Amino acid sequence: xxxxxxxxxxxxxxxxxxxxxxxxxxxxxxxxxKFLKRVTRDRSQLSIAPDNDVDIAKxxxxxxxxxxxxxxxxxxKENKDEHLEQxxxxxxxxxxxxxxxxxxxxxSAILVVTVWSAGMLLMSLIGVIxxxxxxxxxxxxxxxxxxxxxKGRLQTYNPVATLKEKRDGKKVGANDKxxxxxxxxxxxxxKTSDIEFYSNRLQIITTYMVDNIPRNYYKFPKNxxxxxAKDLSSKNPASDIAGILYHASESDIFDYKPEMTSSIKRxxxxxxxxxxxxxxxxxxxxxxxxVYRLVKDExxxxxxxxxVWADDESIYLNLNHAFMGICFEGRDFETVDKSAxxxxxxxxxxxxxxxxxxxxNEAQIRSGKELTDLLRVKYNISQHNxxxxxxxxxxxxxxxxGHHLDLSYGFPFNEYELSNKYNEPLPSITEFxxxxxxxxxxxFGAKKWPGISYSEELxxxxxxxxxxxxxxxxxxxxxKFIRFFEWQKEQMKNTKSVKDDQDNxxxxxxxxxxxxx
Amino acid sequence: xxxxxxxxxxxxxxxxxxxxxxLKAPEDEDNLSENAIGVDVGTSKIVVSVKGKGEELxxxxxxxxxxxxxxxxxxxxxxxxxxxxxxxxxSLIVYGDGAAVFANMLNSETKRPMRKGLLNPKEENxxxxxxxxxxxxxxxxxASDAPLCFSIPGVPKDFETDIIYHxxxxxxxxxxxxxxxxxxxxxxxxxxxELGKENFTGIGISAGGGLCNVCLSYLSIPHISFSIxxxxxxxDNAVSSITGEVSTRVRDIKENxxxxxxxxxxxxxxxxxxxxxxxxxxxxxxxxxxxxxxxxIPKVGAPIPIVLSGGTAKPNGxxxxxxxxxxxxxxxxxxxxxxxxxxxxxxxTKGALIAAMYEx
Ligand SMILES: Nc1ncnc2c1ncn2[C@@H]1O[C@H](COP(=O)(O)OP(=O)(O)O)[C@@H](O)[C@H]1O
Ligand SMILES: [Mg+2]
Numbered sequence: 001x002x003x004x005x006x007x008x009x010x011x012x013x014x015x016x017x018x019x020x021x022x023x024x025x026x027x028x029x030x031x032x033x034k035f036l037k038r039v040t041r042d043r044s045q046l047s048i049a050p051d052n053d054v055d056i057a058k059x060x061x062x063x064x065x066x067x068x069x070x071x072x073x074x075x076x077k078e079n080k081d082e083h084l085e086q087x088x089x090x091x092x093x094x095x096x097x098x099x100x101x102x103x104x105x106x107x108s109a110i111l112v113v114t115v116w117s118a119g120m121l122l123m124s125l126i127g128v129i130x131x132x133x134x135x136x137x138x139x140x141x142x143x144x145x146x147x148x149x150x151k152g153r154l155q156t157y158n159p160v161a162t163l164k165e166k167r168d169g170k171k172v173g174a175n176d177k178x179x180x181x182x183x184x185x186x187x188x189x190x191k192t193s194d195i196e197f198y199s200n201r202l203q204i205i206t207t208y209m210v211d212n213i214p215r216n217y218y219k220f221p222k223n224x225x226x227x228x229a230k231d232l233s234s235k236n237p238a239s240d241i242a243g244i245l246y247h248a249s250e251s252d253i254f255d256y257k258p259e260m261t262s263s264i265k266r267x268x269x270x271x272x273x274x275x276x277x278x279x280x281x282x283x284x285x286x287x288x289x290x291v292y293r294l295v296k297d298e299x300x301x302x303x304x305x306x307x308v309w310a311d312d313e314s315i316y317l318n319l320n321h322a323f324m325g326i327c328f329e330g331r332d333f334e335t336v337d338k339s340a341x342x343x344x345x346x347x348x349x350x351x352x353x354x355x356x357x358x359x360x361n362e363a364q365i366r367s368g369k370e371l372t373d374l375l376r377v378k379y380n381i382s383q384h385n386x387x388x389x390x391x392x393x394x395x396x397x398x399x400x401x402g403h404h405l406d407l408s409y410g411f412p413f414n415e416y417e418l419s420n421k422y423n424e425p426l427p428s429i430t431e432f433x434x435x436x437x438x439x440x441x442x443x444f445g446a447k448k449w450p451g452i453s454y455s456e457e458l459x460x461x462x463x464x465x466x467x468x469x470x471x472x473x474x475x476x477x478x479x480k481f482i483r484f485f486e487w488q489k490e491q492m493k494n495t496k497s498v499k500d501d502q503d504n505x506x507x508x509x510x511x512x513x514x515x516x517x
Numbered sequence: 518x519x520x521x522x523x524x525x526x527x528x529x530x531x532x533x534x535x536x537x538x539x540l541k542a543p544e545d546e547d548n549l550s551e552n553a554i555g556v557d558v559g560t561s562k563i564v565v566s567v568k569g570k571g572e573e574l575x576x577x578x579x580x581x582x583x584x585x586x587x588x589x590x591x592x593x594x595x596x597x598x599x600x601x602x603x604x605x606x607x608s609l610i611v612y613g614d615g616a617a618v619f620a621n622m623l624n625s626e627t628k629r630p631m632r633k634g635l636l637n638p639k640e641e642n643x644x645x646x647x648x649x650x651x652x653x654x655x656x657x658x659x660a661s662d663a664p665l666c667f668s669i670p671g672v673p674k675d676f677e678t679d680i681i682y683h684x685x686x687x688x689x690x691x692x693x694x695x696x697x698x699x700x701x702x703x704x705x706x707x708x709x710x711e712l713g714k715e716n717f718t719g720i721g722i723s724a725g726g727g728l729c730n731v732c733l734s735y736l737s738i739p740h741i742s743f744s745i746x747x748x749x750x751x752x753d754n755a756v757s758s759i760t761g762e763v764s765t766r767v768r769d770i771k772e773n774x775x776x777x778x779x780x781x782x783x784x785x786x787x788x789x790x791x792x793x794x795x796x797x798x799x800x801x802x803x804x805x806x807x808x809x810x811x812x813x814i815p816k817v818g819a820p821i822p823i824v825l826s827g828g829t830a831k832p833n834g835x836x837x838x839x840x841x842x843x844x845x846x847x848x849x850x851x852x853x854x855x856x857x858x859x860x861x862x863x864x865x866t867k868g869a870l871i872a873a874m875y876e877x
Contacts (some may be wrong), residue, residue: 019736020716029713033875036717036737351819397836397857482833 025252027274186377202370205292208272212279212299215239217321218491219314220484227487241297243385244375245304245319245392247281247327248406253359256287268329278302281325283371289363291371301325305404307392310427311384317488319392324375328368332358333405353443358410369416383418391421394428396485399478401426401434409447422449429455433477554655555870556667558687560631560727561749564866565654573870575863576654578613581627582646583620585609601653605642613650626765633746634670634728635683648690665696666873668703668865671730671742674803699876702742704732706868711824711858719822723865724829726750729800741807747796749829756788777834794838801842808849820853826864830857
């Protein structure tokens with residue numbers, strides 16, 4: 001029975017930490033607010049919220065909550081007892097009395113129960129909770145049963161396979177090789193209303209696909225301060241697919257183990273439906289490597305946020321429209337629990353850190369490669385423009401790189417027959433003089449992409465050529481960005497008529513449809 | 518002031534022209550799909566949001582009016598073109614966006630039913646006008662108990678006023694129209710719309726026309742909220758009084774070509790810089806004071822973000838100046854970042870909508 005338990009228990013959490021973690025996993029602001037209002041109202045008698053660092057577990061009022069729990073819980077009592085036994089087994093080893101600690105678990109359980117009894121309160125995207133409920137209540141396997149909210153969310157996990165970066169320095173994707181690559185022939189072998197199967201083994205599940213708005217964007221000429229011209233001879237506005245942006249969902253991850261199969265599946269399904277509703281990506285690759293088309297190829301998807309990329313000819317500022325978005329379900333960053341650190345350590349430290357190994361697994365990598373091959377061949381996409389989101393994502397306000405950090409390490413460029421973009425100059429720096437802040441530096445430390453210093457050297461050279469001090473040159477580039485960026489925003493305003501079409505779209509399944517029952 | 522007496526031919530032309538211009542402005546014809554409504558009752562603008570199918574839909578009207586003398590001709594043309602107006606006594610009151618166009622044509626200035634975030638007690642028709650503007654934006658025929666949340670300012674830091682009166686008048690009116698209405702502190706509304714990712718923990722600031730509103734929230738619970746009586750109007754008036762330029766022109770420059778990061782090139786820009794600094798420093802000082810006076814600030818583990826919104830925060834560089842002021846001789850809380858709201862002019866109404874939806 002104990003074999004499925006995590007080796008190390010998560011650090012003890014106080015009530016508010018648990019609340020915060022659950023809240024973090026609720027993407028919809030209204031639902032999040034409902035959840036927070038509910039838990040804060042329920043707990044208002046504890047007067048914890050406003051006070052300094054009150055450890056709720058030590059306040060007396062906890063007992064009232066415990067009573068509440070017993071009243072509401074009946075159906076799950078048996079499981080709770082089991083929890084208790086196991087919990088005791090673990091806690092006894094620690095020097096603290098387990099009783100206090102056990103209360104944390106009760107508190108999480110209360111959350112589960114209150115949340116559960118509130119019914120529609122949480123949609124299944126926080127499937128962790130829902131699945132945990134299902135698993136504890138519905139399954140007859142002891143191992144699965146043990147899975148509680150806390151464990152489900154917080155434990156560390158050991159993925160079967162991890163993303164490995166092979167840093168052998170070999171550059172792939174020189175032009176000759178690239179064209180050879182694009183000579184690959186991939187064709188569709190079978191197509192039903194739910195799947196497309198291709199000759200390279202790729203299978204795309206199309207069941208959930210939704211429409212968005214047609215691609216429509218501007219290519220900015222490289223090495224020029226000119227705004228795109230809209231005459232007929234120019235490429236603008238464009239609607240072709242210029243590249244691929246790779247994302248990680250950074251969502252909650254269950255242990256990649258046979259007994260977790262149903263939880264993993266439920267969670268993915270909820271996530272897919274949510275992403276379809278938000279029209280977040282074109283493709284999604286679940287943890288078993290299954291490929292889903294979420295938004296049709298000819299339409300934009302809202303995956304890029306503010307981002308910058310460039311090839312030899314053009315600069316792209318609207319990657320939602322210009323690029324395909326492929327999302328791997330998985331994460332490569334974890335939230336740091338800073339409560340244990342000394343006060344001094346906390347100052348200005350990021351609250352996320354790289355995980356030892358990315359959770360993206362072999363099956364996913366393989367599917368991602370097949371999908372990449374198809375897209376590149378079908379749309380004639382240059383290897384230059386196949387990039388992890390983190391390398392393109394920027395904070396357009398503060399002119400900083402790395403706004404999103406998904407896939408910022410370990411992307412298998414080699415396996416994908418792409419040149420290693422971590423080592424190459426970043427267009428946001430070379431074209432627009434972006435920089436990074438301390439926060440970024442703290443997260444990456446020595447693992448900062450070599451491409452950054454490369455870009456900065458290029459920047460210095462360019463400044464020298466122009467006879468300008470670097471800061472001034474940077475400033476000029478920054479201004480150019482702002483001008484381009486604002487101009488583009490202005491153009492996009494006029495796409496309102498297209499946006500209205502959204503109303504006619506086969507839009508996502510309502511929340512209730514996929515809340516786990 | 519508008520000339521008294523009968524409308525001259527020339528004036529009639531101007532009015533016709535004004536009408537045409539208003540009609541050219543795009544109309545909001547989107548239908549609502551869910552019935553919750555968010556309303557940002559700002560000193561200079563009222564912004565309403567509803568949930569459309571994919572995202573929020575916004576509509577707004579200037580919170581302004583202009584009175585012209587009543588004449589059959591004018592009223593006829595207003596009616597014919599469906600331009601919002603009221604007849605009060607011997608005057609026709611054109612309100613909302615139309616007011617600005619009229620003022621411009623007639624070479625006059627609009628007036629406001631609100632002042633510094635609250636109903637203006639000196640404006641005798643203020644209540645009628647603001648009700649009319651709101652009714653134009655939120656169709657009362659569709660009310661039938663729809664949850665509605667409207668923003669109210671925080672208690673002014675430097676000055677006690679009665680917000681209750683303002684709040685009650687608006688709430689009563691909306692409830693009479695059939696809404697289920699409540700109010701929300703403007704700063705908190707900004708937190709709701711912008712700090713979802715941070716679990717509604719952080720500081721929301723709305724720098725508007727009449728006021729700057731501030732709210733520090735921890736997990737959606739407000740711990741500090743206040744307002745300072747400086748905003749865009751203050752800047753316009755102050756700059757106008759030291760440069761001699763009329764405030765409409767000052768506002769025009771401020772809203773269109775002004776950049777807080779570039780070197781001022783003339784007196785007006787110079788003065789704008791000075792008063793922006795003044796506003797920012799007052800804001801940061803008030804925030805510091807409030808925090809140090811509050812004993813019950815939760816000790817949040819992680820540094821918290823500050824998010825800036827509102828028209829006054831829009832000029833390029835506002836965020837940077839704010840951050841600099843914040844860092845000057847220390848700030849009592851650890852701040853993770855100072856960032857601009859995604860959509861600064863709609864942050865308040867978006868937050869009000871979220872509040873209406875979660876209660877609704
Ligand atoms: N682009 C801009 N740059 C500078 N100031 C602006 C800009 N747009 C609006 N403002 C100013 O912002 C104020 C109105 O902001 P808003 O958030 O709509 O205020 P309120 O909430 O008081 O209605 C006015 O003083 C206006 O001059
Ligand atoms: Mg406002």
